[in-house]
Amino acid sequence: MQDINPTLLVLVTAALAMALGRLAYHFTLRRTDAITASGEELRSTPDYYGWYVLVWMFVPVLVLSLAAAALELADVVRVPGRWIAVAWVVLPLALMLPALGLVRARLNARVLVERVIYAILLAAALVSIFTTVGILLSVLFESIRFFGHPAVTVTNFLFGTDWSPGGAFLASAGRGAEQGTGASFGAVPLFAGTFMITGIAMLVAVPVGVLSAIYLSEYSAGAVRKLGKPLIEVLAGIPTVVYGFFAAITVAPLIVRAAAALGLDASYQNALAPGLIMGVMIIPFMSSLCDDVMSAVPQTLRRASYAMGATSRETIMQIVLPAAFPGIVSAFLLAVSVAIGETMIVVMAAGLTANLTANPLETMTTVTVHIVDNLTGDQAYDNPQTLSAFGLGLTLLIMTLLLNVASAIVIRRYRMRYAAD
Amino acid sequence: MATRRQQSARDDPRRDLAGAAWAHEREAELTRLRRRRRRDQRFRAYAVGAVFLASAFLLFFLSDLVMKGWPALQQAEILTEVRFEPDILDDIGVAFPEPVRDLVSRAAKRSIAQEAEIAEIRVPVQLDAAAKAPRTAVQPLSITQADMPPWERDFEPTTIPRKQLLTLVGERGLDQIRTRLIESPATPEGATSASGSVAMWLVGSPKLQRFMRGQGRLPESLHETAALLERAGQVRMGFDHAAFGPDGKTLRRWVLADADVDQYLKGYDYMRPGNYAKPDRAPISRETAERIERLHAAGRIELRFNDEFFLRGDSKIPEAAGMRAAIIGSVYVVGLVFLVVLPLGVLTSIYLEEYAPDNLLTQTIEVNINNLAAIPSILFGVLGLAAFINFFGMPRSSVMVGTAVLVLMTLPVVIIASRAALRAVPDSIRYAGYAMGASRWQVVQHHVLPLSISGIMTGSIIGIAQAMGETAPLLIVGLVSFVPEGPTTPLDPTTVMPAQIFSWWSMSLRAFQERAALAILVLLLVLFTLNGLAVLIRARSERKW
Incomplete structure (x- = not known):
């Protein structure tokens, strides 16, 4: 048939x-x-x-x-x-x-x-639990295989500074005996790269995001706010692959040229380009969260401050921001969590070589880049290099979850209680 | 009328201070006020500056992308004579006149060659008067050891039945038999077998064409027969005399130019290596550049609208690469995602808002959903790889696994938006329903849902727009492989627009970068439309309770 x-x-x-x-x-x-x-x-x-x-x-x-x-x-x-x-x-x-x-x-x-x-209805609701369980199990299962491999130890993974998995391939191909295993899975350079790029991103996103939230919630009148908010939302809607393309094709060469003009040597895969662009990507996130938090501060407090003769700036800096501070911290933690989990921008603009350095003009790599790199192309599941992607994935999962939990705790414990509550 | 200064001086409680001290105090006060005001203005300027900075970036960003992608809307083409004659099947280059031969795209050469040749099949045809209709004239074909290539020993002689042969002979082939029957039924051309039938090479059916070109699949048995016939030398690719006449024809056409020509005409500096199609090869020579200029001046080379970009799928040849397969793939995948995620998300949020008791299970579900919303997208790809591909055995790069991964990613977004929409319906409506004797489901079905549907749709469309732009998880489940054709079933491999962008970006050829930028513009346009639709729905159904 x-x-x-x-x-x-x-x-x-x-x-x-x-x-x-x-x-x-x-x-x-x-x-x-x-x-x-x-x-x-x-x-x-x-x-x-x-x-x-x-x-x-x-x-x-x-x-x-x-x-x-x-x-x-x-x-x-x-x-x-x-x-x-x-x-x-x-x-x-x-x-x-x-x-x-x-x-x-x-x-x-x-x-x-x-x-x-x-x-x-109950079955539908349980799908979400199965998804989380699925993610946890799949990452956990393969990570256990990774950490169980003789060339890998948890302490070396978390604290070692030598990320050279290349020898592992030779070892598993049977040639390890002559060359020595030589494979090391010390992930500190990867973490450093992630935090460096995240740090640069936060340096851009926090000031611009909080200030724009301040402007949109405290200063702007109806018309400007109606225009400004959607404009910033547009930034949120741009796919990350587009940001990555822009970072790699336009921003990175600009930085190389600017650095050369200053007499510095910058790599085309420097950390500044993805960092800056990731910061821009996070601006709308910070801005809308901070806007929500600041709007939640009751008007009565502001009016009392104005009645005492304070300027807008003094009101904002001394009344509104301190009241909204836990919310802002929580937003910050969530934004950091988004930044460390971001993949496309770094895959396209950052490098592949693990490099432990404090110079953002050098090339460095991140956790997400290596997850992608090791899971695309040839995958041999007995090869620790492929499995390292799952180990990194587990680390990423734990970091993100911890940041989210911290964010929720901050909001819950330190939330300002107003007289109206 | 006192000035402000005079008035505040009158009201100032320190006015009983002795003369100079008081004036000094006033001055200091006013200075402080001035400083505070300046600080306030500066601060406001910073705040405005932040919004301005974000908008300026957006402007810079969009204009840069448009500048990079705009050139891809044009593609260089050459107006040339193309010789459709039998000798071009051996060397396609000779189909084109000398001056343009090396300027024509490889893709154009390939498609001309495909156009010029046709699959033919050799069948025994009974040409005597007894055969009235062409169909009955076709005789079964027997294949013996002698027909097979030397390495196929132990071949069992088979006879291919007439019915199968007829599916492999097309209408044009039957026409050929008809012509032959009319012309000269008694004059054999090939070998005459004892039964009076002649072996004729006939044009094959579309099925045979597809088989010989490796496009599409034939049903099992037919496929085996065709393969056997090919091995036995009874099927070949020959010049399409039927279309181009016994001596062939020369036609004048616009054909695609090579990427080098295209990039030169677009004005990129051809002397700088790496700017052109082949970064490691020497750029086009001065002689070639002059030749291109001459042809361009004569109107024989032009930049015309690049419709191949929207009509063709991906290709390793930059000038022939298009995003048709990516668009179809995106529509297919995102369409399926929408069909799955909408019911699933709405049902879950109905459960959580209307039915769920306040117990541990409900709290677990809610915590779960919030966590899922915060998990980096790449981990959904890892889940897809480990669970869907390795455990469930879904085919890699298929529509199915892409849909599954995107459904799981979009679900939390839809759930959170739907819950907000359901919560926005005031309780008074629910209570009114209960008071009339309705059950909980009746209240939901007839009152709560219809009132919250616009909010649900808005949230879903935004979620879908996000899914359309996602790349990282799809990278991991393999949707970035080279897929030139769009998918037809959920098991087919596919690519999506963001994956196509990524794949083109990673090719170092400038022509691909151009196309990546144009694909980005197309994607942004689609997303803009979707988001605009969501905003429209939200605005039109703004309810005041």
Whole structure:
């Protein structure tokens, strides 16, 4: 038999199943009309009986499909798609008449239907838990393999300054004996690169973000605010690959030329370019969060300050900002978390070589760059270099989660309590 | 009318200080006031400056991208005579006159060669009067050991049935038989077999064309037959005499020029190495440059609108590279993501807002969602690799795995936006529903949802726009591989617009950089439209409760 295009199969089956469902719903409504006409009172509204019948028709097939999928995953049995498609039409058809038979006036259809709805809603909500668990498990599982490898130790990973995984490839290819393993997975240069670029980004984002938030929330009148806020939002909507392109193609050469004019030597993959551009990317994030926080400070405090004769600046610096400070700190922590997790800008503008230095004009690399580098191209899962990506991923995950937790704690513990609370 | 100075002097409680001390005190006071005012103005200037800085960057950024991408809208083409004659199949260069031969793009040469040749199949045809219709004239073909190449020993003689042969012979082939039957049924050209049939080379069907060009898949059995026929030498690529006549034809056309020519015409300094298509090769010689100038002056080389960019998929040849496959892939993937994430997100937020009891499970779910929103996108790619590709066995680079990863990334955004929309519906509406005897689901279905739908749509569209621009997780699940054709099923490999941008950026040839910038402009346009749509929906459905 010829291969059937799976999209076509799915569409046709879905169309047939839906047509069948509508037909069954229609028949059910006819039956409920008959029941009402004969004088008996239905215990639920008629549409619920329609859904009741549909539940009995389709839920069994759904359960069977999921079971088949699970079995196929566990490599127990492989069910051809064709059979499943046929089942979705044949089984509901077979169950239609018995289900219709169940429709009686005494039946409170709403109970079952709403229970099924609840189950569906709960299942949807549980998907998010499964996602997190999935991320944790997948990263954890491979990281354990990474840290279990003889060439890798946790202390060296966290505190070692020599990141040269190259020898590992030779070792696993069997030539390690002559050359010595030579592979070292000391990730400190990667962390340093990440923090350097993040630091530069924060140097740009915090002043510009907080000041623009101050302007938009304290100073600007309606028209300017209406224009200014969307303008900054546009910066937030630009994809990071576009920022990375700009950083690599335009900003980096500019920096090299500027450095040369000052007599300094800068690499084309310097850390300043991705740092600056990442800062710009984070500005709208900082700005909108700080704006929210500052707007939450009650007007009464500001008015009291103005009544005492303070200027706007004095009010902002001495009243509003201190009140909003926990929120600003929390926003800062979230922004840092975004910056360290950012990938495309650094992949395109920063380098690949691990370099532990304090000079932002030199090339350096980050954690995310190496995650990408080791998971694209050839992947040998027994090679510690490939597995290092998972170790780095786990570190990144832990750092981000810690920053988010810290951010939430700061907001909760130090939130200013106003008289109105 | 007292001046301000006089008035404040009158009100000043220190006025009972003795003369000079008091005046001095006043002066100091006024100086402080002035300083405070100046500080205030400076501060305001800084604040304005911050907003101004952000806008200035945006302006600089957009104009730089437009300047870099704009040239890609044009592509150099050459107006030349193209000889469609049998000898060009051996060396495609001779199809073009000497002066332009090395200026024509390799891609153009390839497509001319493809146009000039056609797959042909040799079948036995019964040419005597008994065969009325061409279809019945075709006889089954038997293949013996003698037909097979020497390395295929132990070959079982087979006979290909007429039905299969007929699917491989196209309409044009049947026309050829018809012509032959009319002309001279009794004069054989090839070998005559005992039954009076003649072996004729006929033009193959579209299926055979696709097979010989390696495009698309034939059904299993037909594929085997075609492969067998090819090995047995019964199928070949030959010059398309049917289209170009017995001696061939010469046509005048605009063909794509090589990237070197294109970049030269766009004004890049051709003497500087690295500026041109091949950074490691010497740039075009002065002689070539002069030749290009002459042809350009004569109107034979022009920069014309680059429609290949939107009609073709990716290619290793820069002048023929387009983003059609990326656009189709993006639409397909993001469309599927939308279809999955909208119900999933809305159902979850309905559960959390309307149904969830205040227990540990609910708190876990909420904490989960907030954490998921904060996880770096690249870790979703790692999840995709480890769970979807390695564990579930989804095909790498496919639409399916890209969709799955993006769904998980967009879900928290949609959930958070939907919850906000649901929360914005006042409780009084819910209570009114309950008071009328409605159940919880009825209230949700008939009252809460319809009122919050615009907020939900706004949030979803913004989430989708984010998904459209994502690259990092898709990099890890392989959507950046070279994919020249758009996907047809969810299992096909695909690429998306941001991945195409990244892939072109990583090629060092300047022509690719140009295209990357233009692709960025296209992507930004799409995102701008989507976000504008979201803003429009939000503005139109602004409700006051």
